[in-house]
Amino acid sequence: MMLGAWVTVVTALVLVVPGALVGRRMTLPWPVAIAAGAPITFAVVSVFTVLYSAIGFEWNAVTALLAVVLTLLAGWAYAAVLGTRRLRGLTPEPTPDDPPLDRRATLALIGGVLVGAVIIAITCIRPLVNTAFAGLNNISQVWDSLWHASSLQWIHETGVGSALRMGELMNYDTHGFNYYPNTWHALGAVIMPLTGANPVELYNTYSPAVLAITVPFGVASLAYWFARHRFDANRSAVLAGAAAAVSALFPSLPYVEVQLTSVPNAVGVSIAPIAAMLVISAVRDRRRVLPAAVALSGVTATHPSGLILAGVIVVLWWLLEGLWRPAYGRLTDVLTLVVTGGITVVGIAPVVYGTISVADTNELPFFDFREEGIGVLKGLGQAAFNGTIPLEQHYPLWGLIILTLLGLGVLAWMRCWAGLAGWVVFVLVTANSVVALGALSYPLGAIGGYFYNSPHRLTFVVAMFSAAAAGLALGVIALAVARLVGGWLSSDERGRSARARWAMPAAVAVLMILIAGAGVVRYAADAQIASKERGGKYIGPDDLAAYHWLEGQPGARDSLILNNLDQGTGWIYPVTGLTPLFPFYRANDFSQRQRDLYWGVSMIGADPHIDQIVRDMNVRYVIDSPPSYWPFQNGVPDPENGVQGDPFLALRLHGAPGLAPVFRQGNVTIYRVDDAVLAPQG
Known part of the structure; x- marks a missing residue:
């Protein structure tokens, strides 16, 4: 803390x-x-x-x-x-x-x-x-x-x-x-x-x-x-x-x-x-x-x-x-x-x-x-x-x-x-x-578009106006109380007049204490809201253990880590500083060799074209940590029915000739590329 x-x-x-x-x-x-x-x-x-x-x-x-x-x-x-x-x-x-x-x-x-x-x-x-x-x-x-x-x-x-x-x-x-x-x-x-x-x-x-x-x-x-x-x-x-x-x-x-x-x-x-x-x-x-x-x-x-x-x-x-x-x-x-x-x-x-x-x-x-x-x-x-x-x-x-x-x-x-x-x-x-408002839907949607028309982002804006208005209400009440109390205390006596001047600061102090108390009362609920998505559904203790294990392995810091971007394993970068092929859940302008390597991970050691990409990109380790973020990214690929599927699924089920598992904890597996794949080809 x-x-x-x-x-x-x-x-x-x-x-x-x-x-x-x-x-x-x-x-x-x-x-x-x-x-x-x-x-x-x-x-x-x-x-x-x-x-x-x-x-x-x-x-x-x-x-x-x-x-x-x-x-x-x-x-x-x-x-x-x-x-x-x-x-x-x-x-x-x-x-x-x-x-x-x-x-x-x-x-x-x-x-x-x-x-x-x-x-x-x-x-x-x-x-x-x-x-x-x-x-x-x-x-x-x-x-x-x-x-x-x-x-x-x-x-x-x-x-x-x-x-x-x-x-x-x-x-x-x-x-x-x-x-x-x-x-x-x-x-x-x-x-x-x-x-x-x-x-x-x-x-x-x-x-x-x-x-x-x-x-x-x-x-x-x-x-x-x-x-x-x-x-x-x-x-x-x-x-x-x-x-x-x-x-x-x-x-x-x-x-x-x-x-x-x-x-x-x-x-x-x-x-x-x-x-x-x-x-x-x-x-x-x-x-x-x-x-x-x-x-x-x-x-x-x-x-x-x-x-x-x-x-x-x-x-x-x-x-x-x-x-x-x-x-x-x-x-x-x-x-x-x-x-x-x-x-x-x-x-x-x-x-x-x-x-x-x-x-x-x-x-x-x-x-x-x-x-x-x-x-x-x-x-x-x-x-x-x-x-x-x-x-x-x-x-x-x-x-x-x-x-x-x-x-x-x-x-x-x-x-x-x-x-x-x-x-x-x-x-x-x-x-x-949240709900279409008829003829107003398009102009309102045009404004909301800059907030992705996301209800929670737009509610944030409304809440700013609401909080300012609520503060006015509380402040006006505090000022009214201070004025009332000050009127009671004011007189020709010097001591009582001095006390009257403290009416407003006292009212404000009480108001701040009440608001702080309300914050204490709301702490449990608001803290739960703020920390809700922290349970390790995709990236949890097993992933962190794998990342820290890998950062101590020979050649890991000087090479590229092949990861599945859909699984969020790009977290290895901010956690350890190691370099993943995909540091985020998506990438702009995929290169052809990225596509070939990503979808051909299970062919490492069996496909000369894939092996050449591994050497060219200096890939020494592969990390797999299901599940993927979106449902359509899991399971067997089925493009005809709009299912992207998981390109690492075949690796998980059957392995790859040129990869050897060297770490496994929970759903996380780390593979090391065989020296035969990395060796220069004559």
Whole structure:
């Protein structure tokens, strides 16, 4: 657990501090710069990993620090240019809408973020330490987790952090092009040597650690924006702190995403409201145009779905609020938004290029997770109140539902129509991913497509709005209680007046204690959600024993391991650093010799063509660990009936002339290639 705590602390510092320093250098006030720290940090990572790969620099802790220094210099230049006489008129310093927070409001905000972060980190990490096989070296059984862990190992090992070069990891033989938004992985690779965690330990702790920061920050930014429609800056900060704390109680926010390993998506979405708030504020304070664009590019590079959420928030704000209360005039305000968007496009050029390049293999709108037998009303209820897969057994959570409804009522009272509309829009998009909503199905599906139309990913978005609204409800109650108690204590007597000033801090402290207590009550259920896919169904203790046995064998580290990608044995790479032919459950651009070797494994020693491939690729060991991930990948191949089958089945049943079993434990077997096969042919 100490390692988990250490990774969480280091993650918080590395994630927030560089971006906060850059944001402050670009004229943002400290509270805003700290809030924007994570998206700006990810923007720095995204730009410099691509740049470094293009010029041959490795991405590591030293070059990452260099990237921060260069960005700080660029931020200094930006601030200097804004101060010149010629540009001062274009970027006038407006009357501050957000005056500096007083000490009590600042402490309330910080306290709420800390409560939320601690609940999330403990709830996600502690179950692995206490109950999962191998502790923090436990293997998640979900498809994407192998990619994330391997990416952390790959970037740390090679120094290649560019999102445009991830094909080199996905296919050992061809290095075919593949784009993947990997700023999250690149930042984690920098953290690995700082914490001393191995790739699997880092993956298991870094995943919840990042969400423990970004979820409370993102929800707090939404709540602060909501609250400013009615309250002053100090009271809004108190409400934002309450929302940050209560975000840890929504199971669909951190815990489902940790279970299903869609952490980069969750991180990108959770920081999207921060970037959206910066864009909105840039309309009134045009000095924020560049910081807003940088933050938005960081969100997009982390996961493009975050750009969709930020875009929806900004568009709804413009239609329902900005259009009717312009800062400098409608046309001028629109031009500010256009300039911000244009700079963002420049910053996300690698994302645009990569996304277009892999468009043929990523038809997002055509993912379909709809369930039969669910009516429209039930689908809307599940979408609105955190009841979609995999939370059906935990639905309904009446406490959260009541708080959400109260919060939506507060939003209506504050006339925060854009916030209400955002909640409604994503409830409809989420419901449409569960059940078709008639004529709305196509436009809603187009938005949801960027979230793979996956109910749990879309529920995450709804839950962010719901948590912000619930935080408003709790915060308003706390403020009302503080005002009531303060009225009772106030008088002309100096001592009683001093006690009255402590009414609000005391009410906030009680609220935080109650939320922390609710986190304790919810711990068992939420911890079970976060650690559900950890039982060793595909990769278990026998596999780990085989991997560690193999890493000590002669020639294993200097050769290629032939594995069945469908079985997930690519985990041998992040666990030991050995090189498998297939480091993931799929590969882009299969080569012909890969196909021949994969389907001809049982002919090693009997087919000269297969044997030549073994020599050419320097294969010395073969590992087999059934079952395969998907049902159609098991059993006898039957292409006519759509059954791919298992190419290693013949090896398992009859062996291969050129392979000798040298390790067997449970379902795992390791074969060594005979010296006769490896010997040069005359």
